[in-house]
Amino acid sequence: xxxxxxxxxxxxxxxxxxxxxxxxxxxxxxxxxxxxxxxxxxxxxxxxxxxxxxxxxxxxxxxxxxxxxxxxxxxxxxxxxxxxxxxxxxxxxxxxxxxxxxxxxxxxxxxxxxxxxxxxxxxxxxxxxxxxxxxxxxxxxxxxxxxxxxxxxxxxxxxxxxxxxxxxxxxxxxxxxxxxxxxxxxxxxxxxxxxxxxxxxxxxxxxxxxxxxxxxxxxxxxxxxxxxxxxxxxxxxxxxxxxxxxxxxxxxxxxxxxxxxxxxxxxxxxxxxxxxxxxxxxxxxxxxxxxxxxxxxxxxxxxxxxxxxxxxxxxxxxxxxxxxxxxxxxxxxxxxxxxxxxxxxxxxxxxxxxxxxxxxxxxxxxxxxxxxxxxxxxxxxxxxxxxxxxxxxxxxxxxxxxxxxxxxxxxxxxxxxxxxxxxxxxxxxxx
Numbered sequence: 001x002x003x004x005x006x007x008x009x010x011x012x013x014x015x016x017x018x019x020x021x022x023x024x025x026x027x028x029x030x031x032x033x034x035x036x037x038x039x040x041x042x043x044x045x046x047x048x049x050x051x052x053x054x055x056x057x058x059x060x061x062x063x064x065x066x067x068x069x070x071x072x073x074x075x076x077x078x079x080x081x082x083x084x085x086x087x088x089x090x091x092x093x094x095x096x097x098x099x100x101x102x103x104x105x106x107x108x109x110x111x112x113x114x115x116x117x118x119x120x121x122x123x124x125x126x127x128x129x130x131x132x133x134x135x136x137x138x139x140x141x142x143x144x145x146x147x148x149x150x151x152x153x154x155x156x157x158x159x160x161x162x163x164x165x166x167x168x169x170x171x172x173x174x175x176x177x178x179x180x181x182x183x184x185x186x187x188x189x190x191x192x193x194x195x196x197x198x199x200x201x202x203x204x205x206x207x208x209x210x211x212x213x214x215x216x217x218x219x220x221x222x223x224x225x226x227x228x229x230x231x232x233x234x235x236x237x238x239x240x241x242x243x244x245x246x247x248x249x250x251x252x253x254x255x256x257x258x259x260x261x262x263x264x265x266x267x268x269x270x271x272x273x274x275x276x277x278x279x280x281x282x283x284x285x286x287x288x289x290x291x292x293x294x295x296x297x298x299x300x301x302x303x304x305x306x307x308x309x310x311x312x313x314x315x316x317x318x319x320x321x322x323x324x325x326x327x328x329x330x331x332x333x334x335x336x337x338x339x340x341x342x343x344x345x346x347x348x349x350x351x352x353x354x355x356x357x358x359x360x361x362x363x364x365x366x367x368x369x370x371x372x373x374x375x376x377x378x379x380x381x382x383x384x385x386x387x388x389x390x391x392x393x394x395x396x397x398x399x400x401x402x403x404x405x406x407x408x409x410x411x412x413x414x415x416x417x418x419x420x421x422x423x424x425x426x427x428x429x430x431x
Contacts, residue, residue: 027088
């Protein structure tokens with residue numbers, strides 16, 4: 001976790017203090033359940049809650065000797081609790097604490113990410129409504145195609161992140177399980193009721209079958225979901241970067257007073273935030289693969305997944321949280337230039353209406369092959385000579401023989417391309 005790309009609200013979840021506090025609560029809730037079952041005295045469970053505490057430096061000191069983080073924690077805990085500490089961790093194994101804690105942390109992280117996406121959706125909807133009918137050229141292969149509106153671009157982004165919201169909620173549900181099943185997951189030394197009690201107390205569900213660890217397909221799904229969200233961030237960031245190019249300049253990242261774009265060239269205003277988002281997205285996606293490789297553990301348990309999760313758990317969630325927050329800020333302050341959009345539309349002399357002419361010719365009896373040949377012949381003059389498309393069509397004997405000048409002019413009406421914008425908006429945003 002690099003402070004430059006971190007927000008405290010997310011980093012706090014992964015700090016040692018938070019982790020050990022969750023460990024303690026898992027152990028203490030398990031003691032409550034054991035007390036209800038009569039396995040340990042109820043007074044002992046009460047004392048564990050009252051006296052339970054830990055010292056992070058002391059845990060680190062003990063771990064240097066015992067080489068086991070959970071044992072080090074339990075030893076530090078016992079130094080506060082005293083003799084009643086003998087009832088802590090009864091029938092449990094380390095994975096019961098580690099896996100349940102990790103899932104709690106991931107649930108907390110998912111809640112923040114869900115809130116991040118919800119805030120982004122508010123901004124995307126606002127920008128979509130603001131620019132609903134601001135016409136700009138659509139591009140395929142980065143080449144002028146047919147008109148769209150900038151509002152439609154924002155609506156598409158909204159729909160994509162709305163799907164991501166559903167994905168994150170599903171991933172949260174997937175990872176919201178608890179395992180307190182003991183060595184190799186058979187409950188031989190601990191009653192399943194303890195698991196049920198801890199799960200309810202910690203806001204989780206019981207894991208149906210946990211071997212000795214919670215199955216890692218759940219974690220793989222979670223991190224793959226983060227990777228998909230990151231990809232959506234990059235898709236929108238790349239769109240902004242392309243539209244900010246000097247030759248295009250249809251939108252621009254907000255450039256604040258006093259901001260400097262280059263150490264060498266004072267005139268520069270660079271899309272640094274969206275470039276940064278592209279890089280952060282690569283990192284988050286890169287953490288999905290090791291999560292999938294963690295699924296295949298040996299038999300009932302090994303710890304080949306442990307080192308991976310200690311890194312990707314914090315790093316993936318912290319990075320994605322930061323990226324979502326940054327993207328929300330970019331889209332909120334994004335500067336949009338409708339006049340430049342129109343100027344870019346006009347650069348190719350009306351070529352964006354080529355399909356309309358093609359279809360019109362086929363509708364008056366010209367074969368599709370001949371129609372394509374006639375339209376392309378005139379379109380190439382626009383590409384190569386800077387001609388006006390409509391005028392070239394009107395001066396082509398074969399075209400004017402089939403279509404009148406008025407019919408050709410009618411095919412250059414921009415409203416034709418925007419007539420279903422409302423329909424699309426209703427599909428995305430509702431009535």
